[in-house]
Amino acid sequence: MHRRLTMILALLLIGVLFPAAAFADGPTPESNAVAIDTVWVLICGYLVFLMHAGFSLVEAGFTRAKNTVNIMMKNLLTVSLGMILFFVVGFALAFGGDTGGFIGIKGFFLGNLEGLDFGIPSLGFWFFQAVFCATAATIVSGAVAERIKFIAYIIFTIVITAFIYPVVVHWVWNGDGWLAQKGFIDFAGSTVVHGVGGWSALVGAWLLGARIGKYGKNGEIRAIPGHNIALGTLGTLLLWLGWFGFNPGSTLSGTTGDIALIATTTMLAASAGTVGAMIVTWVRYGKPDLGLTLNGALGGLVGITAGCAAVSPAGALAIGLISGMLLPLSVAFFDRVAKVDDPVGAISVHGICGLFGTLAVGLFAVDGGLFYGGGFSQLAVQATGVVAVAAWCLALGFIVFKVIDLVIGLRVSAEEEMEGLDLGEHGMEAYGDFMMRSGDVTGLMGFK
Template sequence: MAFAEDPAPATAIGVDALWVMLGAILVILMQGGFILLETGSTRMKNAGHVAGKTIFTFGLCSLIFWAVGYGVAFGGGGNPILGLDSFFYDPSLAIESMYGSSVFFLFQLAFAGVSLSIAWGGFAERAKLSVYLIFAILFSAIVYPVIAHWIWNADGWLALDGAQDFAGSTVVHLTGAMAALAATILLKPRIGKFNKDGSANEILGHNQVYTALSVLLLWVGWFGFNAGSTVAVGDGFFGYVAFNTQLGAAGGAVAALLISWIIMGKADISTMLNGALAGLVAITASCAYVAPWAAIVIGLIAGILVFASTKLFEKLKIDDPIYALSVHGAAGIWGTLANGFFATPELATKVNIGQAGLFYGGGLHQLGVQALSILACGAFAFVVSFVLLFVIKAVNGLRVTEEEEIIGLDLSEHGAYGYPEQMRKDSSITV
């Protein structure tokens, strides 16, 4: 996200506000993509729970981000760690400046909601509804906003160092993935995922069409995510950002499908879908900094990484039903690091953050800054999330009972079925 000055004419500010509002709408619609992604990737006995939980926690995130999170992330005061004002945010009626406007708040809220939805991947099919409620409050008030301040607030210590994360490979995606990792470690694997000898059983999601539709919906929303982060219409630079976004996503999808075909002997659709998302995640940090050929390379490597990291996490007995750690964690790390190699001097100057990468004569400086931001933000998100969830576990418990997990969260948490055909007999709800 660029730290540019707003154009002076009121008409220009109005046009920019309309553009950012469109971006906010597209990013908010990504919540529908996450509903379909998590629903399709899990079993039908949890479908209604997934849909309802996602809407509920986004609403909760909206209130907490308004009251606390936005001030921590984007408040002033010159503090490099967190903002010191703008709590219970009250914007003016007229938009005199993009930064600090109601439209900018909505755009940033949409990003916070995406990061929270990513975190839910580590909770899937086994966490209590009360845990979602409590952690949504804490994540929206503390975990995400602090990291957003470090990189996206002009006073943030990583922003002052020149960390390049244009639309959130680290701020949004790695943060959510590290929270998911903390959750899946404390919750432990789902019943039946791993055998006593350590081998894994495949627990298939119940609807691959849902997951394909989710990827398409998220893909479209990503143009609001990345191109909207220009926060200005200006000279049309948003078009270049969108162009690179498309190339990165395409590279990820193609690479993931081909690598699964070569290694597994079949063109795996699930891997391909994850590859498309991984390409989008990876290009999110670098879409404004790199040449088109580099965007393709970044996407291709992300597609390979998502396949390899999925196998690695399974060997480590980490149960990640929605592949949050691979898609948003591994690809988020790679996408952030990629700027240290591929950022061009012209684009770094245009965005006004950091400098050129290693392959463009910038030496190791930008690569070091990118690595520092990954380590600092990843460690903060994981440690704070782990501590918060550990306390919640001690006080409230994290996981539903074995009986409730087997029955499914639709019935055990909500007393209703996600699909009417499940009402035929109770034995069908374990499908």
């Protein structure tokens, strides 16, 4: 007992006289901050990963039952391929050092990352960025739904996750990227993520053409309702939840008060987008349309993603409201004027609302926005970024889709499209046993 007490007193004395030596391997304020930031980023990454469940449900609910397996399969493979390709090549192209601002050159297979400081462990940073990459790719899935060959979609997913998206990331988020050097602001990806997905979706849907029966011989529009609006609603709410990882997580820090502002602006914009879309559909069509209102919520979320850390809560309300009101007008334009068949409204949600949200930073940013006395300089930079990314994605998307079409074909046969891609592409149905046979009913009722 005496020896144990003496040892404890000696350790305490060492700790008082030589604290650095006594606790050299223990936690410090700096290491604690890194640990908190790492946990925060990982949790937010998990929320962003959950968004893929939301995308799956929205796309399935807004399309026909006979294509549900195909929708689910595309989303599952988008995540899986996105993770692998962003590990092998995408991360290096996005964040692999100074190359004059266009593309990264090191970090393939997450090796050779010396000299690159991400503020948190590199694997944690990779994980967060990887789920973002898959999000950009899965946007295309909904716009080309119900008529694209599964293998054609897989090939395009490989290209967008391995090259098209990572290059844009390098331009904006790498620090030395040419758009970052100009002062372009896209905090969490209205253009980097949603613009890339939206513009790629536009060129894909345009090259594929409309679904059979969408337009009549004289150009009249025929609605093709989705089979389960409840799934679409649940998917939208899951995406809304996931956005609280998407936007606040982009701070890469759980020790900053900015996450409260970002969560608030995100919530307000989504809510305003919902109301804005509902008002427009109610006035325009005489009824408050649920499908367009759900997309209005997503439009508000996409719109605020670029400026969520740069605008005030009041500014977020304005951005969300305008995004939501733009959404049904954009859907009507692509449907009626451009004749681009987009079953889920992905082009309007991600492309058009992403475009507006990125430009809105130049208007509503508290520091440098036009409405706050900053002049037109920030707006001009935002416009430069929007045009550059749109041109990149439209050009590369056209080339890739065209090559796929020439080599293996983009579109399934008319017979397969009419029967449904579930059977034609995957040999199974999503609701094979949903309907009960009459014999089963009588058996349950006790009749012979």
